[in-house]
Amino acid sequence: MESYTERNDYDRSKLIKAALEVLPRSYAPYSHFNVGAAVLMDNGEMYTGVNIENAAYSATICAERTAIFKAIAADKNAKIVALAVVGGKDYTVTDYCVPCGICRQVMREFAEPDHMQVIVAKSVTDYKAMSLAELLPMSFGPNMLG
Template sequence: MAIDFDRKKLIQKALDNISHAYAPYSHFHVSAAVLMSDGKVYTGVNVENASYPAGICAERNAIFHAIAQDKAAKLVAVAIVGGPDGKIRDYCAPCGVCRQVMREFGKPEEIKVIMGKSTEDFKEMTLAELLPMSFGPDFLNEHSSITT
Protein backbone atom coordinates (compact mmCIF):
# COMPACT_ATOMS: atom_id res chain seq x y z
CA MET A 1 0.00 0.00 0.00
CA ALA A 2 2.15 2.84 -1.28
CA ILE A 3 1.24 6.30 -0.04
CA ASP A 4 2.00 9.33 -2.19
CA PHE A 5 3.81 12.12 -0.34
CA ASP A 6 5.92 15.22 -0.96
CA ARG A 7 9.54 14.16 -0.58
CA LYS A 8 10.82 17.74 -0.64
CA LYS A 9 8.61 18.74 2.30
CA LEU A 10 9.77 15.72 4.30
CA ILE A 11 13.42 16.52 3.59
CA GLN A 12 12.80 20.17 4.53
CA LYS A 13 11.39 19.07 7.91
CA ALA A 14 14.63 17.20 8.57
CA LEU A 15 16.74 20.14 7.39
CA ASP A 16 14.81 22.57 9.59
CA ASN A 17 15.53 20.47 12.67
CA ILE A 18 19.25 19.69 12.25
CA SER A 19 20.31 22.57 14.50
CA HIS A 20 18.73 20.69 17.43
CA ALA A 21 21.20 17.80 17.15
CA TYR A 22 23.31 17.25 20.26
CA ALA A 23 26.68 15.92 19.07
CA PRO A 24 29.44 17.35 21.29
CA TYR A 25 31.67 14.27 20.81
CA SER A 26 31.43 13.27 17.13
CA HIS A 27 30.33 16.72 15.90
CA PHE A 28 28.31 14.83 13.27
CA HIS A 29 24.79 16.26 13.35
CA VAL A 30 21.92 14.17 12.00
CA SER A 31 18.24 14.96 11.65
CA ALA A 32 15.40 12.75 10.48
CA ALA A 33 11.75 13.26 9.62
CA VAL A 34 9.43 10.26 9.50
CA LEU A 35 6.09 10.05 7.75
CA MET A 36 3.61 7.66 9.30
CA SER A 37 0.56 6.00 7.73
CA ASP A 38 -1.77 8.38 9.56
CA GLY A 39 -0.16 11.26 7.62
CA LYS A 40 1.67 12.72 10.62
CA VAL A 41 5.33 13.69 10.45
CA TYR A 42 7.68 13.42 13.41
CA THR A 43 11.25 14.65 13.66
CA GLY A 44 14.24 13.53 15.64
CA VAL A 45 17.93 14.32 15.96
CA ASN A 46 20.93 12.41 17.17
CA VAL A 47 21.58 12.91 20.87
CA GLU A 48 25.00 11.83 22.09
CA ASN A 49 26.04 11.02 25.63
CA ALA A 50 29.41 10.87 27.39
CA SER A 51 28.60 7.19 27.91
CA TYR A 52 28.50 6.51 24.16
CA PRO A 53 25.96 3.65 24.07
CA ALA A 54 23.45 5.83 25.91
CA GLY A 55 22.97 8.12 22.88
CA ILE A 56 20.37 7.72 20.15
CA CYS A 57 20.34 8.18 16.40
CA ALA A 58 18.02 10.73 14.76
CA GLU A 59 16.02 8.06 12.92
CA ARG A 60 15.23 6.03 16.04
CA ASN A 61 14.49 9.21 17.98
CA ALA A 62 11.87 10.22 15.37
CA ILE A 63 10.39 6.72 15.02
CA PHE A 64 10.09 6.19 18.77
CA HIS A 65 8.42 9.59 19.11
CA ALA A 66 5.91 8.62 16.41
CA ILE A 67 5.14 5.25 18.00
CA ALA A 68 4.72 6.92 21.41
CA GLN A 69 1.99 9.06 19.85
CA ASP A 70 0.23 6.29 17.87
CA LYS A 71 1.52 2.74 18.11
CA ALA A 72 -0.88 1.57 15.36
CA ALA A 73 0.62 3.84 12.69
CA LYS A 74 3.01 2.27 10.19
CA LEU A 75 6.21 3.79 8.86
CA VAL A 76 5.86 5.14 5.31
CA ALA A 77 9.07 7.12 4.77
CA VAL A 78 12.16 8.46 6.51
CA ALA A 79 14.14 11.50 5.34
CA ILE A 80 17.66 11.76 6.74
CA VAL A 81 20.16 14.61 6.54
CA GLY A 82 23.47 14.99 8.31
CA GLY A 83 27.04 16.16 8.29
CA PRO A 84 29.96 17.47 10.32
CA ASP A 85 28.74 20.29 12.56
CA GLY A 86 25.46 20.24 10.66
CA LYS A 87 27.05 21.08 7.31
CA ILE A 88 25.57 18.67 4.81
CA ARG A 89 28.13 17.55 2.26
CA ASP A 90 26.99 14.06 1.35
CA TYR A 91 24.07 11.64 1.64
CA CYS A 92 23.60 10.32 5.16
CA ALA A 93 22.55 6.67 5.24
CA PRO A 94 20.94 5.08 8.31
CA CYS A 95 23.05 2.81 10.49
CA GLY A 96 22.25 -0.90 10.79
CA VAL A 97 20.42 -0.55 14.09
CA CYS A 98 18.15 2.15 12.64
CA ARG A 99 17.45 -0.01 9.59
CA GLN A 100 16.38 -2.84 11.88
CA VAL A 101 14.11 -0.51 13.88
CA MET A 102 12.51 0.70 10.64
CA ARG A 103 11.84 -2.94 9.75
CA GLU A 104 9.73 -3.32 12.88
CA PHE A 105 7.16 -0.75 11.77
CA GLY A 106 6.29 -1.50 8.16
CA LYS A 107 6.91 -3.57 5.07
CA PRO A 108 10.51 -3.24 3.89
CA GLU A 109 9.52 -3.11 0.22
CA GLU A 110 7.17 -0.19 0.94
CA ILE A 111 9.19 1.96 3.35
CA LYS A 112 11.02 4.75 1.51
CA VAL A 113 14.38 5.90 2.88
CA ILE A 114 15.39 9.30 1.54
CA MET A 115 18.94 10.50 2.07
CA GLY A 116 19.15 14.19 1.30
CA LYS A 117 21.78 16.80 0.67
CA SER A 118 19.00 19.29 -0.05
CA THR A 119 15.37 19.27 -1.17
CA GLU A 120 16.64 19.11 -4.75
CA ASP A 121 19.48 16.61 -4.30
CA PHE A 122 18.56 13.32 -2.67
CA LYS A 123 18.72 9.55 -3.09
CA GLU A 124 15.77 7.30 -2.39
CA MET A 125 15.80 3.57 -1.71
CA THR A 126 13.38 1.13 -0.17
CA LEU A 127 14.24 -0.38 3.16
CA ALA A 128 14.30 -3.77 1.40
CA GLU A 129 17.18 -2.48 -0.73
CA LEU A 130 19.05 -1.20 2.34
CA LEU A 131 18.30 -4.24 4.52
CA PRO A 132 17.96 -7.30 2.26
CA MET A 133 16.77 -10.61 3.68
CA SER A 134 15.73 -8.84 6.87
CA PHE A 135 14.44 -10.41 10.06
CA GLY A 136 11.22 -8.99 11.42
CA PRO A 137 8.27 -9.62 13.71
CA ASP A 138 6.59 -11.88 11.15
CA PHE A 139 9.36 -14.48 11.72
CA LEU A 140 8.83 -14.81 15.46
CA ASN A 141 5.43 -16.37 15.87
CA GLU A 142 2.79 -17.44 13.41
CA HIS A 143 0.19 -16.52 16.02
CA SER A 144 1.63 -13.07 16.70
CA SER A 145 -0.76 -10.13 16.52
CA ILE A 146 2.05 -8.00 15.07
CA THR A 147 1.83 -7.65 11.31
CA THR A 148 3.94 -5.56 9.03
Protein backbone atom coordinates (compact mmCIF):
# COMPACT_ATOMS: atom_id res chain seq x y z
CA MET A 1 0.00 0.00 0.00
CA GLU A 2 1.32 3.43 -0.92
CA SER A 3 1.73 5.95 1.86
CA TYR A 4 0.29 9.47 1.84
CA THR A 5 3.85 10.66 1.20
CA GLU A 6 4.14 8.66 -2.01
CA ARG A 7 0.67 9.63 -3.27
CA ASN A 8 0.84 13.23 -2.04
CA ASP A 9 -2.94 13.36 -2.34
CA TYR A 10 -3.97 14.57 1.08
CA ASP A 11 -6.38 17.46 1.43
CA ARG A 12 -4.32 20.57 2.25
CA SER A 13 -7.44 22.61 2.94
CA LYS A 14 -8.56 20.10 5.59
CA LEU A 15 -5.17 20.35 7.32
CA ILE A 16 -5.18 24.16 7.21
CA LYS A 17 -8.79 24.28 8.41
CA ALA A 18 -7.90 22.08 11.41
CA ALA A 19 -5.03 24.44 12.32
CA LEU A 20 -7.35 27.45 12.06
CA GLU A 21 -10.06 25.76 14.12
CA VAL A 22 -7.70 24.94 16.99
CA LEU A 23 -6.11 28.44 17.03
CA PRO A 24 -8.61 29.82 19.61
CA ARG A 25 -7.35 27.25 22.12
CA SER A 26 -3.89 28.80 22.12
CA TYR A 27 -2.62 30.03 25.49
CA ALA A 28 -0.38 33.06 24.92
CA PRO A 29 -1.01 35.59 27.71
CA TYR A 30 2.53 37.04 27.51
CA SER A 31 3.36 37.41 23.82
CA HIS A 32 -0.26 37.51 22.61
CA PHE A 33 1.02 35.62 19.55
CA ASN A 34 -1.32 32.68 19.07
CA VAL A 35 -0.46 29.67 16.94
CA GLY A 36 -2.39 26.61 15.79
CA ALA A 37 -0.96 23.60 13.97
CA ALA A 38 -2.21 20.38 12.42
CA VAL A 39 0.00 17.47 11.48
CA LEU A 40 -0.84 14.58 9.14
CA MET A 41 0.94 11.30 9.75
CA ASP A 42 1.64 8.53 7.25
CA ASN A 43 -0.92 6.31 8.99
CA GLY A 44 -3.62 8.78 7.93
CA GLU A 45 -4.18 10.24 11.40
CA MET A 46 -4.25 13.99 11.98
CA TYR A 47 -3.36 15.73 15.24
CA THR A 48 -3.66 19.37 16.26
CA GLY A 49 -1.77 21.52 18.71
CA VAL A 50 -1.50 25.07 20.00
CA ASN A 51 1.26 27.10 21.56
CA ILE A 52 1.16 27.10 25.35
CA GLU A 53 3.15 29.80 27.10
CA ASN A 54 4.45 29.77 30.64
CA ALA A 55 5.59 32.58 32.94
CA ALA A 56 8.95 30.77 32.99
CA TYR A 57 9.44 31.31 29.25
CA SER A 58 11.67 28.26 28.73
CA ALA A 59 8.73 26.02 29.67
CA THR A 60 6.71 27.31 26.72
CA ILE A 61 5.92 24.90 23.85
CA CYS A 62 5.08 25.72 20.24
CA ALA A 63 1.92 24.52 18.49
CA GLU A 64 3.88 22.46 15.99
CA ARG A 65 5.67 20.47 18.69
CA THR A 66 2.43 20.01 20.64
CA ALA A 67 0.79 18.43 17.58
CA ILE A 68 3.84 16.32 16.72
CA PHE A 69 4.28 15.04 20.26
CA LYS A 70 0.59 14.08 20.44
CA ALA A 71 1.02 12.15 17.18
CA ILE A 72 4.16 10.34 18.31
CA ALA A 73 2.57 9.50 21.67
CA ALA A 74 -0.25 7.81 19.72
CA ASP A 75 2.04 5.93 17.28
CA LYS A 76 5.79 6.23 17.76
CA ASN A 77 6.48 4.61 14.36
CA ALA A 78 4.40 7.03 12.31
CA LYS A 79 6.15 9.60 10.12
CA ILE A 80 4.99 13.13 9.38
CA VAL A 81 3.56 13.67 5.90
CA ALA A 82 2.55 17.32 6.26
CA LEU A 83 2.14 20.04 8.83
CA ALA A 84 0.06 23.21 8.54
CA VAL A 85 0.67 26.17 10.80
CA VAL A 86 -1.23 29.43 11.29
CA GLY A 87 -0.69 32.21 13.76
CA GLY A 88 -0.89 35.85 14.61
CA LYS A 89 -1.20 38.50 17.26
CA ASP A 90 -4.29 38.15 19.46
CA TYR A 91 -5.71 35.25 17.40
CA THR A 92 -5.69 37.28 14.17
CA VAL A 93 -3.91 35.66 11.22
CA THR A 94 -2.56 38.40 8.96
CA ASP A 95 0.70 36.89 7.69
CA TYR A 96 2.38 33.53 7.22
CA CYS A 97 3.66 32.02 10.48
CA VAL A 98 6.75 29.88 9.88
CA PRO A 99 7.99 27.25 12.36
CA CYS A 100 10.87 28.18 14.64
CA GLY A 101 14.22 26.38 14.48
CA ILE A 102 13.42 24.03 17.36
CA CYS A 103 10.17 22.94 15.67
CA ARG A 104 12.00 22.41 12.37
CA GLN A 105 14.49 20.13 14.14
CA VAL A 106 11.67 18.17 15.81
CA MET A 107 10.00 17.75 12.41
CA ARG A 108 13.29 16.40 11.07
CA GLU A 109 13.30 13.74 13.78
CA PHE A 110 9.96 12.34 12.62
CA ALA A 111 9.93 12.97 8.87
CA GLU A 112 11.85 12.44 5.68
CA PRO A 113 12.88 15.99 4.69
CA ASP A 114 12.20 15.53 0.96
CA HIS A 115 8.83 13.86 1.59
CA MET A 116 7.31 16.13 4.22
CA GLN A 117 5.39 19.27 3.33
CA VAL A 118 5.24 22.31 5.59
CA ILE A 119 2.28 24.57 4.88
CA VAL A 120 2.18 28.11 6.25
CA ALA A 121 -1.21 29.67 5.77
CA LYS A 122 -3.19 32.85 6.16
CA SER A 123 -6.40 31.03 5.19
CA VAL A 124 -7.57 27.81 3.55
CA THR A 125 -6.95 29.34 0.12
CA ASP A 126 -3.95 31.58 0.87
CA TYR A 127 -0.97 29.44 1.77
CA LYS A 128 2.59 28.49 0.84
CA ALA A 129 3.79 24.90 0.81
CA MET A 130 7.40 23.75 0.86
CA SER A 131 9.28 20.60 1.72
CA LEU A 132 11.01 20.30 5.07
CA ALA A 133 14.26 20.04 3.09
CA GLU A 134 13.61 23.52 1.70
CA LEU A 135 12.75 24.88 5.14
CA LEU A 136 15.67 23.16 6.89
CA PRO A 137 18.53 22.68 4.40
CA MET A 138 21.57 20.57 5.33
CA SER A 139 19.73 19.22 8.35
CA PHE A 140 21.08 17.00 11.10
CA GLY A 141 18.94 13.91 11.60
CA PRO A 142 18.75 10.47 13.18
CA ASN A 143 20.51 8.88 10.21
CA MET A 144 23.72 10.71 11.17
CA LEU A 145 23.98 8.94 14.52
CA GLY A 146 24.22 5.41 13.39
